[in-house]
Amino acid sequence: MMNPPRLVVFDMDGTLIDSADFIKRAMVYACEQAGRRAPPAEKIQSIIGLSLPEAVSRLMPDLSVGEVGETVGLYKNCFIELREKEGGEGRVAMYDGAMDALEELSRQQSTVMGLATGKARRGVDHAFQAHGIGGYFATVQTADAHPSKPHPSMLEQALRETGSEAEHSVIVGDTSFDVEMGRAAGFRTIGVTWGYHSKSELVSSGADILIDRFEQLPGVLDQIWRAE
Numbered sequence: 001m002m003n004p005p006r007l008v009v010f011d012m013d014g015t016l017i018d019s020a021d022f023i024k025r026a027m028v029y030a031c032e033q034a035g036r037r038a039p040p041a042e043k044i045q046s047i048i049g050l051s052l053p054e055a056v057s058r059l060m061p062d063l064s065v066g067e068v069g070e071t072v073g074l075y076k077n078c079f080i081e082l083r084e085k086e087g088g089e090g091r092v093a094m095y096d097g098a099m100d101a102l103e104e105l106s107r108q109q110s111t112v113m114g115l116a117t118g119k120a121r122r123g124v125d126h127a128f129q130a131h132g133i134g135g136y137f138a139t140v141q142t143a144d145a146h147p148s149k150p151h152p153s154m155l156e157q158a159l160r161e162t163g164s165e166a167e168h169s170v171i172v173g174d175t176s177f178d179v180e181m182g183r184a185a186g187f188r189t190i191g192v193t194w195g196y197h198s199k200s201e202l203v204s205s206g207a208d209i210l211i212d213r214f215e216q217l218p219g220v221l222d223q224i225w226r227a228e
Contacts, residue, residue, distance in 0.1 A: 005112045006225060007164035008105060009139075009155060009187070011173035012117040013048050014195030017127060019092045020045050026082055027059070030075040034067075036060070048196050049175040051118045051148035052076070079123075089127035095194055097214030102136045104218050111221075112162050114139040116154040116171070116181070138162050150180035155187060170224060172217065176205035188224055190217070
């Protein structure tokens with residue numbers, strides 16, 4: 001009987017692609033459309049990775065449920081408008097070494113890769129098309145079908161779709177939301193320091209390992225697999 005595959009799940013925004021500026025601009029634009037004062041840029045950056053209703057609720061806790069829904073709708077419209085004007089995810093850069101790491105891991109027969117992101121599937125598909133990375137992922141989990149991170153639903157579904165087991169699985173992400181989600185699902189957690197949460201936030205959320213460059217990822221994963 002074959003052993004279950006080792007599963008490596010990546011976050012997208014702040015881990016694979018550097019989309020913060022685009023997201024912040026869309027949120028400011030949405031607030032302007034709603035006649036509301038936009039939160040500071042650093043506060044907007046801090047909620048990247050959450051699903052939109054949760055993100056808006058944290059950014060503007062004084063809003064009613066109806067106002068949160070209105071702002072979410074405006075954000076989606078503003079994001080689509082900016083994407084059409086400027087290219088959206090196709091214009092933002094992948095982080096240095098990301099493509100090489102995906103390619104190296106794809107050659108490992110015992111490893112499968114997945115994606116778990118607070119983005120909608122439409123945005124993920126746009127990023128896949130722009131960067132040519134969709135074929136690397138055996139499972140793709142988005143905000144459309146799951147509760148917001150850090151709920152473990154995305155990772156639990158990734159396990160079901162790949163036949164993997166949590167004890168042989170790792171989440172790679174840049175935020176405390178990714179780390180907390182991974183811990184809730186029983187995954188090992190790798191925090192990347194080039195994204196949108198600080199090292200101290202990643203450590204305090206319980207990240208097992210931190211890496212500063214994508215080039216470190218294959219070696220760190222080898223260490224994890226050997227320790228099983």
